[in-house]
Amino acid sequence: MKKYIQITVVIFSFLFLVLIKRMIVNNSPRSYETNSQNNSNSTLKAEESIVSVDETLPTNSSPTSEAPTPEITPLTTNESLSNSLPAETTSPSLTKKANKYKDGTFTGSIEDAAYGEIQVKISVASGKISNVIFLKYPNSDPTSRYINTEAIPQLKSEAIKSQSAQVDGVTGASFTSQSFRDSLRNALVKASS
Amino acid sequence: MIMESTVMSMPVIVNVIDRLVSKSDMEEVFTYLRQTDKRFSTYRDESETQKINRGEILEMDYSAEMRRVLALNKKTKSNTSGYFDIFYKGRLDPAGIVKGLAIYEGSKILKDKGFHDFYLEIAGDIQVQGFNEEGEKWQIGIEDPFSRGNLVKVVKLSNQGIATSGTYIRGKHIYNPIDQIYADEIVSITVIAPNVLEADRFATASFAMGKDGINFLESRKNLEGYMITKEKKAYFTKGFEQYVVLEKSYEKD
Numbered sequence A: 001m002k003k004y005i006q007i008t009v010v011i012f013s014f015l016f017l018v019l020i021k022r023m024i025v026n027n028s029p030r031s032y033e034t035n036s037q038n039n040s041n042s043t044l045k046a047e048e049s050i051v052s053v054d055e056t057l058p059t060n061s062s063p064t065s066e067a068p069t070p071e072i073t074p075l076t077t078n079e080s081l082s083n084s085l086p087a088e089t090t091s092p093s094l095t096k097k098a099n100k101y102k103d104g105t106f107t108g109s110i111e112d113a114a115y116g117e118i119q120v121k122i123s124v125a126s127g128k129i130s131n132v133i134f135l136k137y138p139n140s141d142p143t144s145r146y147i148n149t150e151a152i153p154q155l156k157s158e159a160i161k162s163q164s165a166q167v168d169g170v171t172g173a174s175f176t177s178q179s180f181r182d183s184l185r186n187a188l189v190k191a192s193s
Numbered sequence B: 001m002i003m004e005s006t007v008m009s010m011p012v013i014v015n016v017i018d019r020l021v022s023k024s025d026m027e028e029v030f031t032y033l034r035q036t037d038k039r040f041s042t043y044r045d046e047s048e049t050q051k052i053n054r055g056e057i058l059e060m061d062y063s064a065e066m067r068r069v070l071a072l073n074k075k076t077k078s079n080t081s082g083y084f085d086i087f088y089k090g091r092l093d094p095a096g097i098v099k100g101l102a103i104y105e106g107s108k109i110l111k112d113k114g115f116h117d118f119y120l121e122i123a124g125d126i127q128v129q130g131f132n133e134e135g136e137k138w139q140i141g142i143e144d145p146f147s148r149g150n151l152v153k154v155v156k157l158s159n160q161g162i163a164t165s166g167t168y169i170r171g172k173h174i175y176n177p178i179d180q181i182y183a184d185e186i187v188s189i190t191v192i193a194p195n196v197l198e199a200d201r202f203a204t205a206s207f208a209m210g211k212d213g214i215n216f217l218e219s220r221k222n223l224e225g226y227m228i229t230k231e232k233k234a235y236f237t238k239g240f241e242q243y244v245v246l247e248k249s250y251e252k253d
Helices: A015-022 A078-083 A178-192 B023-040 B048-051 B063-077 B095-112 B194-207 B211-217 B237-245
Strands: A007-012 A049-051 A104-107 A112-115 A115-127 A126-137 A156-159 A167-172 B002-007 B010-016 B117-122 B123-128 B139-141 B151-157 B160-166 B186-193 B224-229 B235-236
Touching: A104 A178, A112 B151, A167 A178, A167 B123, A167 B160, B002 B023, B010 B095, B023 B048, B023 B063, B023 B095, B048 B063, B063 B095, B063 B194, B095 B117, B095 B123, B095 B160, B095 B194, B117 B224, B123 B139, B123 B194, B139 B160, B151 B237, B160 B194, B186 B194, B186 B211, B211 B224, B224 B237
Parallel strands: A049 B002, A167 B139
Antiparallel strands: A007 A126, A104 A115, A112 A115, A115 A126, A156 B235, B002 B010, B010 B117, B117 B123, B123 B160, B139 B151, B160 B186, B186 B224, B224 B235
16 A cells, blocks of 8 residues: 555656746647647637736745745645646746756655645756656545546547647646645755755 | 636636627626636635635625535535535635636626627636637647647537546656556546536546546536546547547648
């Protein structure tokens, strides 16, 4: 059991940064093309595109130990994990301050999430986050899962295949878990102190 | 007219096709979304949510908006045998209801103004009304959870909501995988419903059910789903296929 709990999951830090960036800079018509040569066709045909980014992730606070830590808010489900509604927080800007950290590995605090806990470990190389590993993740604890493994749906199935298309919009899960960010922030505080 | 902004740290896109739409019509939607965030945010000390969590407001003094969210929570919890609850260890985190509700209400603002053809998205959860600029149903891609920016499916929708719930802990990024443990893990689940509020709350709940989520969706009238597992396999409800755009029909010459 313990072994299962300790399963570590790696997510490349650039993915996180890309997501943060995507949240901040979301001002151009999106095109989802596999082939780059097709990129001339924009997905959203704007008669007029008005960009008014009033609320973005904060960029002013540095990840020092004095940085105020927002109250940790437990999440209710795995969905909240990925789709919670974070407002402006005082978290350090991961995109702008990433080069100020000490090299090494830093373990974040354990944060309470739905159906389990989240804890990350970051690796810093050349002052930048080179890796984010999940030491704890809710679904990694078999006792916390509500999965009936016997119930393979008798439904149609297929192997998914990545494809390109011109679309009006895209549905997907956003990765803005507050538990994740709280643990990551804690790791960053250690990396910068 | 397309307007994009960030509310609650999430990208919001409003796209209204109707020609008579004005900038102030669009801004009304964003104003509503910001007010909603102020009321419900767990990250604002002055929000009603946080006042409730601190025990500063009696239940009889909750706002009508809060009562509505709590009623929707109760309903969803009961619909899903308890897989959904915005209370966790006694604390209120209404995000699981509020996101879908905010898109739904934002759409209602546009509808009440007489607009027919529009698209409203908050961070991947979408309501579409009428038709797109080409006069066709809105084509919505389901993002490939293993390769962001690519799609695994395209669906055509009108007067419907679609929402996706998932993790982006991808198989190929697992540091020390024990396949037997993760083999049955689902990566994302997308729900198509008559409106985005339904899509969002049932995407949340069905994701929490693990692999049973797709069976749950199949058992519900008016809900269709597309579930992707860690092995890059998709399971989908019987009615899902009617919305799928065949790949060849949008392939370029």
